[in-house]
Amino acid sequence: NAGVTQTPKFQVLKTGQSMTLQCAQDMNHEYMSWYRQDPGMGLRLIHYSVGAGITDQGEVPNGYNVSRSTTEDFPLRLLSAAPSQTSVYFCASSFVAPSDTQYFGPGTRLTVL
Amino acid sequence: AQSVTQLDSQVPVFEEAPVELRCNYSSSVSVYLFWYVQYPNQGLQLLLKYLSGSTLVKGINGFEAEFNKSQTSFHLRKPSVHISDTAEYFCAVRSSGGSYIPTFGRGTSLIVHP
Numbered sequence: 678n679a680g681v682t683q684t685p686k687f688q689v690l691k692t693g694q695s696m697t698l699q700c701a702q703d704m705n706h707e708y709m710s711w712y713r714q715d716p717g718m719g720l721r722l723i724h725y726s727v728g729a730g731i732t733d734q735g736e737v738p739n740g741y742n743v744s745r746s747t748t749e750d751f752p753l754r755l756l757s758a759a760p761s762q763t764s765v766y767f768c769a770s771s772f773v774a775p776s777d778t779q780y781f782g783p784g785t786r787l788t789v790l
Numbered sequence: 791a792q793s794v795t796q797l798d799s800q801v802p803v804f805e806e807a808p809v810e811l812r813c814n815y816s817s818s819v820s821v822y823l824f825w826y827v828q829y830p831n832q833g834l835q836l837l838l839k840y841l842s843g844s845t846l847v848k849g850i851n852g853f854e855a856e857f858n859k860s861q862t863s864f865h866l867r868k869p870s871v872h873i874s875d876t877a878e879y880f881c882a883v884r885s886s887g888g889s890y891i892p893t894f895g896r897g898t899s900l901i902v903h904p
Contacts, residue, residue, distance in 0.1 A: 719894055769834075
């Protein structure tokens with residue numbers, strides 16, 4: 678049971694480049710989400726999903742796309758990277774029951790030059 | 791709508807001293823409350839959670855939290871901290887009905903000095 682995995686762990690991009698952050702979970706969780714963490718800002722929700730084929734925007738969705746074709750995978754795409762997207766990105770998953778714990782991946786540290 | 795306020799952004803403390811990290815929430819419905827810990831360069835992991843029943847909840851690594859409905863608080867405590875407790879601590883709330891999206895506080899950085 679690997680839990681929530683994220684790849685890559687580190688990434689450096691140039692402004693305008695695109696890339697995909699990968700997230701996978703093996704716990705059959707319906708709910709998956711992406712956060713970014715910046716100093717002094719806590720965790721900010723980017724996008725979330727409650728099942729395959731269902732996604733929705735969070736607090737800071739601009740510049741990011743997601744898709745959910747399977748229960749296990751929830752990739753985050755940066756369409757045209759900007760320096761403001763320099764951050765640490767976390768993927769999380771859980772069952773939709775509100776009593777359930779969120780399980781977080783180890784994070785991806787992204788730098789946009 | 792629900793919100794979470796962590797009153798202290800940073801709490802410095804000496805090793806073996808007691809510590810309290812404060813968390814207040816607001817919600818129009820009943821909630822479930824969580825504390826998560828983030829060690830340096832890692833993801834968040836669950837410390838403890840309150841679902842129902844006894845208002846005093848015990849978690850991992852000697853931490854405990856008390857749910858106070860009248861004061862809408864869920865403060866985290868530890869009677870004697872260790873250097874290894876240095877980490878970021880997040881309080882979170884999830885509504886018992888309606889939105890399943892958790893709301894996180896901004897985090898409290900606990901810094902334990904030798």
